Amino acid sequence: MRLEKCWFCSSTIYPGHGIQYVRNDAKIFRFCRSKCHKNFKMKRNPRKVKWTKAYRRLHGKDMTQDSTFEFERKRNRPERYDRNVTENTLKAIKKIDKVRVDREHRHHTKRLTFSSLYCCNICDLDQLLTCFEKMDRMKPKKAQLRREAEKELEQSISMVKAPAAQQQDPSLTLPIKVKVSKPETVENRMEE
Amino acid sequence: MATRLQYENNCDIGVFSKLTNAYCLVAIGGSENFYSTFEAELAGVIPVVKASIAGTRIVGRLCAGNKNGLLLPHNTTDQELQHLRNSLPDSVAVQRIEERLNSLGNCISCNDHVALSHPYLAKETEELIADVLGVEVFRQTVAGDVLVGSYCAFSNRGGLVHPHTSIEDLDELSTLLQVPLVAGTVNCGSDVIGAGVIVNDWIAFCGSDTTATELSVIESVFKLRYHFFE
16 A cells, blocks of 8 residues: 555545546556546646645745655665664654644745735835845745735735825826817718 | 476466576465475575565566566555565665566566666666666567567576577577577477576476476576586
């Protein structure tokens, strides 16, 4: 018995669950439930489907690189059974799991504290960018960062400045010349 | 000295067992007769291990090995892998390989120095074979057939190949493998040599349908009779 990973959502497949599909090129696809299987049949790319682990890893929502991931590998060269080694391995598995969960939790809290913008006096785009960079260890691309920062500023600036204060002083702006369009002739209107 | 035996009334013993110079793998069968025959001949000399691979009995056709190592397909379960590792001596390296062609016993035929492989085997697999088994690997066909493990059986002292192998092919293979080769049959005219006979340097086992003529050919090409003169 081996606990496999679902090909689509990367969750563990326990015995008695799911479907395995073997393609003609001998590649095996394991699915944890019919939801993943049906998505696969629709030829959806798991990297574009928001609830899968593949998407979350790709878009920096979940931890991608960590030393705890190196322990959970498929090993093809076994070692002779040794009772002490087995005992130590079982203890280590528990500890490694705990460490991994703690690190993932920390990653999530770091990612989600952006929403607390009201506590920082950020009115400038650059300040916002540096705040993002400081708080996120796994930085998304700079263009994406900038877009996110712009959006945040646009949406949340009302938390910092009152809407009335955002309007510029009318006395400082020059009047804008507006061109008045010619009235339409009667003939054109009849054609329509 | 060649012994005739059956596995549950089936003469294709090469399917259900694997014999090398360092160990012998045997399938888990209904009755103990199959295992007992091996035990009678090999008891103190080399370990005779009862095993299953991927939950099946066809251990001879799924694995490939010699005295240096044993190669197993990717669907071997972790428990089976561990069992084999515990039962075999430490000098034998047990390795599971990720390869599309699963039946390594049909795709790889080897002795302790040289191996023939299926022409469509992946490059990484070929390197693994050379590494784990400590052999020189040649991609070859036997009698125009790609399943080299099924159609030839060879040890360090001689080899038997498919009866329809041409003389040129025979000479070519002989120079590659550096052992004398003979084209013959086993199990009363069956050309699947790999299923009919299993052999190592001092003993051979073949299906009970093997005629006396075939048996004498086997004994002479694998040089099994000379033991009595030592």
